[in-house]
Amino acid sequence: MKELLENILADGKIDVEEVEKLRKVLYEDGKIDKEEAEALFKLNNEASEKCDEFNSLFVEAIKDYILEDGKIDAEEVEFLKEQISADGEIDENEKALLESLAAEVELPEELASMLD
Numbered sequence: 001m002k003e004l005l006e007n008i009l010a011d012g013k014i015d016v017e018e019v020e021k022l023r024k025v026l027y028e029d030g031k032i033d034k035e036e037a038e039a040l041f042k043l044n045n046e047a048s049e050k051c052d053e054f055n056s057l058f059v060e061a062i063k064d065y066i067l068e069d070g071k072i073d074a075e076e077v078e079f080l081k082e083q084i085s086a087d088g089e090i091d092e093n094e095k096a097l098l099e100s101l102a103a104e105v106e107l108p109e110e111l112a113s114m115l116d
Contacts, residue, residue, distance in 0.1 A: 013049040032065035
């Protein structure tokens with residue numbers, strides 16, 4: 001995974017071909033784990049250009065990780081707050097993620113306030 005991340009970030013852009021490779025690696029075992037979710041946030045924060053396919057994968061995969069058990073627990077709230085605020089701003093992908101989560105479960109106040 002580390003090598004894939006380095007290759008993707010080498011040019012600062014995430015293209016469709018890279019997203020296909022990333023999706024294959026992420027879902028190889030059928031689920032997203034914490035390390036993979038952290039890697040997606042890193043890509044989201046560090047890439048200067050992201051294709052629409054990455055934006056969709058970001059929301060889908062992080063949501064799969066967070067809602068694996070059907071709810072957002074305190075540990076997941078802290079994880080999301082830490083990751084979303086890591087670069088000092090809430091970008092469009094992170095807003096889309098929060099909105100997507102809110103469409104499925106009630107967002108805890110700490111997360112809901114990030115949408116204001």
